[in-house]
Amino acid sequence: MKNEQIQKTMRGAVILSCAGLAAKILSAFYRIPFQNIVGNTGFYVYQQVYPIYGIGMTFALSGFPVYISKLIAEQENELHRLQLSRQIFLVLACFGIFVFAFLQFFSKQIAFLMGDSELFWLIKSISWMFLFMPMLAVPRGYYQGTFNMIPPALSQVAEQFVRVLVIIVCAAMFVKYDWNLYSMGANAMLGSTFGAFFAMICMSSFYFKKFFKARQGDFHEDYSVLFKKMFTEGLVLCLFAAMMVLLQLVDSFTVMNGLRLSGMSLSKAQNLKGAYDRAQPLVQLGMALATGFSASLLPALSSELAEKKVAEFKETTKIILRISTVIALAATVGMISIMPELNTLLFGDAFLSSTISAYVVSIVFIALISTYNSILQSMNLFSKAAFSLLCGIFVKACTNVWLIEQFGIIGASISTVLALAVSLALIVFFKPKSVGSVFTGDSFMTKLGAACLLMGGSVKTLMILFEKFSAGTRFDAVVATSAGIVLGCFVFFLSIVALELFEKDEWLAFPKGRKIYELIQKLKK
Numbered sequence: 021m022k023n024e025q026i027q028k029t030m031r032g033a034v035i036l037s038c039a040g041l042a043a044k045i046l047s048a049f050y051r052i053p054f055q056n057i058v059g060n061t062g063f064y065v066y067q068q069v070y071p072i073y074g075i076g077m078t079f080a081l082s083g084f085p086v087y088i089s090k091l092i093a094e095q096e097n098e099l100h101r102l103q104l105s106r107q108i109f110l111v112l113a114c115f116g117i118f119v120f121a122f123l124q125f126f127s128k129q130i131a132f133l134m135g136d137s138e139l140f141w142l143i144k145s146i147s148w149m150f151l152f153m154p155m156l157a158v159p160r161g162y163y164q165g166t167f168n169m170i171p172p173a174l175s176q177v178a179e180q181f182v183r184v185l186v187i188i189v190c191a192a193m194f195v196k197y198d199w200n201l202y203s204m205g206a207n208a209m210l211g212s213t214f215g216a217f218f219a220m221i222c223m224s225s226f227y228f229k230k231f232f233k234a235r236q237g238d239f240h241e242d243y244s245v246l247f248k249k250m251f252t253e254g255l256v257l258c259l260f261a262a263m264m265v266l267l268q269l270v271d272s273f274t275v276m277n278g279l280r281l282s283g284m285s286l287s288k289a290q291n292l293k294g295a296y297d298r299a300q301p302l303v304q305l306g307m308a309l310a311t312g313f314s315a316s317l318l319p320a321l322s323s324e325l326a327e328k329k330v331a332e333f334k335e336t337t338k339i340i341l342r343i344s345t346v347i348a349l350a351a352t353v354g355m356i357s358i359m360p361e362l363n364t365l366l367f368g369d370a371f372l373s374s375t376i377s378a379y380v381v382s383i384v385f386i387a388l389i390s391t392y393n394s395i396l397q398s399m400n401l402f403s404k405a406a407f408s409l410l411c412g413i414f415v416k417a418c419t420n421v422w423l424i425e426q427f428g429i430i431g432a433s434i435s436t437v438l439a440l441a442v443s444l445a446l447i448v449f450f451k452p453k454s455v456g457s458v459f460t461g462d463s464f465m466t467k468l469g470a471a472c473l474l475m476g477g478s479v480k481t482l483m484i485l486f487e488k489f490s491a492g493t494r495f496d497a498v499v500a501t502s503a504g505i506v507l508g509c510f511v512f513f514l515s516i517v518a519l520e521l522f523e524k525d526e527w528l529a530f531p532k533g534r535k536i537y538e539l540i541q542k543l544k545k
Contacts, residue, residue, distance in 0.1 A: 038173070043180040044308035048301040050184040052366050055298065057191040058204065060371075061287070064294030065205040066187075068134055068272050069142040072123070073212045074265030075258075076149050080156040080216065081176055083258025084112065087250070088161025102230055105162050107241055109231075111250055112154035123147035135276030136290070138202045145209040152216035159226035171223045179219035186211030256406040260393045263409060263443075264303065264386055267436050270416045271296075275432050278424030295372045296429050298363065299379035306351040306383035307390070337395050337455050339526050341388065346468060346521070348387035350512055353472040355380050357479035358504040361486070365497035378433035385440035392447045395455055404450035412443030464521065471515035479508045517543065 055063040088108055095101045123130070124147050131139040156179075160172045187208045194204035259266065275296065279289035355362060359377045360370040389409075396405050416439035423431030486500040516522065517540050527537040 043176045044304060046177075046180040046184055048304040048308065050187060051301040054187055054191050055294070055367055057188075058194060058201070060291045060294030062191075062194070062201050062204065062294070063297055064290045065139070065142070065201050066208055067268075067294065067297040067300065068136065068139055068276070069146055069205070069209060071265045071269035071272055072143065072146050073149065073209065074268070075262050076119075076146070076153060077179070077212070077216075078262035078265065079258050080149075080153040081160060081172075081179065081219070083261040084153075084157040084250070084254055085160035085164055085172070086261075087254035087257050088157060089164035091249070092162050092165025101162065101165070104241055105158050105231065107243065107246055108161070108250070109154050109158045111243070111247055112157055115251075116150045116153040119150040119153075120147045123150070134272050135280060136286075139205075141202050141206040142209050145206040146212060148210070149212040149216045152213065152220060155220045156216060156223070159223040159231075162226060162230075163223070171226070175219040175222040178222050179215040181215075182218045183211040183215030186214050253402055256402045259406065259409055260390075263389065263412075264307070264382075266413055267416050267439060268300070270413065270420060271432060271436075274417070274420040275424065275429070278421040278432070279429065281421065282425050282428075292372075292429050295367075296375055296379075296432060298367050298372070299376040299433070301366075302355060302362075302376065302380055303383055303386070306348065306355065306380070307386055334455065335525075340395065341391055342464060342522070342526060344387045344391040345384070346516070348384045349468060349472055350475070352380055352383045353476040354479065354505070354508045354512075355383075357476045357508065358483060358501050361483060361497045361500040361504065364492070364494060365501050368494065370492075372429065375430040375433050378430055379436060381433075381437050382440050385437065385444050389440065389444050389447060392444075392451065392455075396447075396451070399452070399455075401452070405447060408443045408446035408450065411446055412439040415439040415442045467516070467519040467521045471512055471519060471521060474515045475508050475512040478511045479504045482507055 051063070054066070058066070088105075091104060091108070092101050095104060123143055127140040127143040127147070128137065130143055131137050156175065160175060163169065163171045190204055190208040190211070193199060193207075194201075199207075275293050276289055279292060280286070284292070356377045359380075360373045363370045363373045363376060393405055396402070416435050419438060420432055420435040423435045425431070427434065482504055483500060486496070486503070490496040490500065524537060527540070528534055
């Protein structure tokens with residue numbers, strides 16, 4: 021029976037991981053055509069308020085649901101689960117209404133603090149989606165707590181698909197009807213509300229078949245205790261799920277102000293911030309790749325902990341961390357190696373390529389932080405992880421404006437990487453001894469560094485050769501980027517095989533890992 025439950029958990033984790041990966045890829049890729057349509061300034065207008073949406077969706081689709089699922093799974097019967105769901109719904113409804121009212125009433129003040137008073141229309145527009153937060157978080161948490169991952173997975177993909185569709189339509193209308201940039205941004209932000217509505221439809225059976233029909237019982241959690249749980253442990257999960265969005269939120273309040281303090285005009289600062297935000301989809305895609313493959317291994321940790329298999333638990337965490345590190349570092353070095361061409365390919369010019377390259381380094385840190393956090397969650401360790409996260413945000417808030425004044429817009433990228441490095445260092449320092457590490461023991465990091473150096477060096481050499489014969493067009497960028505990706509993948513794969521970076525168990529952890537391992541054995545012969 022226990023093996024059956026573990027298999028069910030594993031299947032659910034894979035389904036949810038695939039849905040999350042699809043949603044992240046959708047969320048990363050739509051920004052490229054969007055920026056191409058509306059330009060740097062239009063992209064700035066949208067990205068300046070985007071972190072508020074990101075935090076709201078984290079609350080609704082990943083942060084609170086994970087904690088709710090834990091509470092639901094602890095209940096002894098279906099009646100208690102539904103009673104608790106109703107109470108959580110009331111708590112989150114009050115919270116959602118409060119956030120909605122706050123954003124509505126203080127939108128002008130928030131926009132002023134962001135350095136652009138006209139943004140208040142976008143803030144008002146994004147506030148509506150917070151009213152949907154309890155309607156999404158509760159059924160999602162319920163289904164995850166009962167190991168039914170299909171409705172949450174469908175809701176996640178539906179939300180992103182509808183939102184992206186609305187955003188692209190608004191961008192096209194902006195061009196066709198010559199909309200004001202802020203009007204376009206406000207309408208695009210309504211995509212989050214439409215997306216939330218369709219995500220709710222995907223989980224409507226919860227309300228019509230369970231939530232409204234369940235009879236009243238004698239089970240009743242104390243509201244003060246429930247409120248404390250939701251906004252301590254539950255909020256910590258939300259903060260971690262939204263870590264990059266929180267750093268972007270700091271950027272929203274500090275980058276424009278930092279640029280203006282350095283004497284830059286409003287229009288030039290807007291254009292620069294929009295170009296700086298080109299890094300976001302690249303980082304999001306890198307994170308999705310780095311954490312997606314390892315996510316399916318996480319349920320195994322819970323079973324190993326439950327069975328008190330300490331050695332197996334440590335080995336599994338080590339494998340997960342190694343996979344995340346390899347993919348994240350390879351993606352980072354690869355993107356940096358082809359950056360001027362990649363920037364031109366995606367956004368039409370090579371503007372701020374150095375700044376974007378510096379920002380992309382954050383992929384490695386955020387991938388490791390996210391993986392460590394997932395491992396610590398499986399052990400119910402929250403407080404030290406939360407402290408590490410808050411220290412990172414504090415570093416970002418304290419250094420952003422100063423670094424921008426000292427080094428220009430690249431200072432914001434340096435600040436983000438520094439903040440994530442501090443958070444990761446603290447998490448590694450605080451982690452229990454039972455959790456594996458990529459930073460101690462064998463020569464793994466040395467071998468990985470050598471493989472990345474070989475890949476990066478070969479790809480950069482190719483890019484320099486291309487640059488000598490290139491006219492700087494987008495078509496040239498397509499050819500150069502494609503050739504660089506093929507060469508990079510080929511060199512990196514050969515390097516990690518030759519250096520014997522992975523052991524057999526680690527190869528088998530990859531999708532189609534057995535076939536890859538068998539191919540490697542044939543190549544060695």
